[in-house]
Amino acid sequence: MIPNWLLQRAYITPNRMALSFGEEQWTFRQLLEEASEIAQKLRWNGLNEGDRIALLGRSTPNMVFVIHGCLLAGLEIVMLNSRLSSKEISWQLNDCDASVLIVDDEFLDRIKEINTSKLTFSAIESSGKESFTVTEIWEPSRTITIMYTSGTTGFPKGVRQTAGNHTSSALSSVLNLGLADDDIWLCTMPLFHISGFSILARSVIYGMGVRLYEKFDAISIVDEIENGTATRISVVATGLHRILEEFETKGSVAHPSFKTMLAGGGPVPDDYLRRAANYQLPVLQTYGMTETSSQTATLSSEDALQKSGSAGKPLFFNRIKIRDAEQPGDFGEVLIKGPHVTLGYIGHASERDPLEDGWLPTGDIGYIDEDGYLFIVDRRSDLIISGGENIYPAEIENVLISHPHVKEAGVCGQDHPEWGSVPVAFIVGYKNVSVTDLEDYCVQQLARYKIPKAFHLVDELPRNASNKLLRRKLKEWAATGIHKK
Known part of the structure; x- marks a missing residue:
């Protein structure tokens, strides 16, 4: 039995701050009032419990109200990535078979050629209302959200995330991170992404305030x-880098009340972790994916220094193992099991079972050390096999990013007639970066076969809407010699 999150939270702590944005803020009671009004307007527009809708919006308070309004109305929400092109949005709409696209008016130009029935935010605001009885108890298997995988390889898949998935993820996280009455989670992650939505879910489950940034x-x-107005934040490596640069410019440190910088979306370079310690920023690496409703493993704060580079141990309800590993330290595909794992996909992938004997194959390569800590090495699809040797791009990127003249680094394999494949690097650097320096630096820290055979200086690296590095695009650059978007 899972209580309707917002109904229960507004009943328990109605006057606690739920959401702030700029100079405005709302309590949980006010959040429920806003969401209830939208839910009644959605009913008036013919949307009933169990209907599947698609949602396209920005990370604004109105988007939060609409999300909670949809949940109160009992709708399945397909969270559309607002950074996608019209063609990509059209493909996902056709795949998910949503009855209506609820859309922020800001995106109307992008979707004008799309045939799906549309309901704009402004139309909702001006529409009539129809009263109905909100479902107070959710079945754990009830689909709450559907999010498409980032599509770094092949076609994206629509992942079902249930009430049980999200609730289990939130409970596992709080058992690891802890919770205080004054916790405020600073949300800069897009709300259409699992990292952003999971912050909203934690908010109503925990009774924790969210400080929202568009x-x-x-x-x-x-x-x-610095000022202590936020105690936790979720970031990806590129965001962490920008935060560190700002701290380094100001020479300041985090407020004593700041507890957690949760870093996901891929391995965090060791250099970032060392730099963060100088500014009293507790960076905890975490590992998860769309199919696991956010976190599966997170490094606890007491282990952050002694297990630098690790994603930690599985959270309380979760299990992780390495395929075919015979002893600690063996590399292999990471497999996951737990109540946070999706029950399946929709659309073109609906017949595909995400599990193998109850375990979710992640496509990630990692190992578990002798103390039970998970280390993610790389994506299996990004592995470079050169002359029979396995080369992991993330290892080379870690070395390159530690160079003082490098901002960002991306490494991929390039076909080679003798070795099969060799690593090549793409560098976003400062003005004084030079290829000769980078080569010398790698020679000091990497085995000869791991040293990139070419270094390309570029203005920016290709990333998807979730800021994940697109190594398949790097491979295209390497093959064609075109190094600009």
């Missing part, structure tokens, strides 16, 4: 962390 703003974020 866009990532390193200067404002550092101000919040």
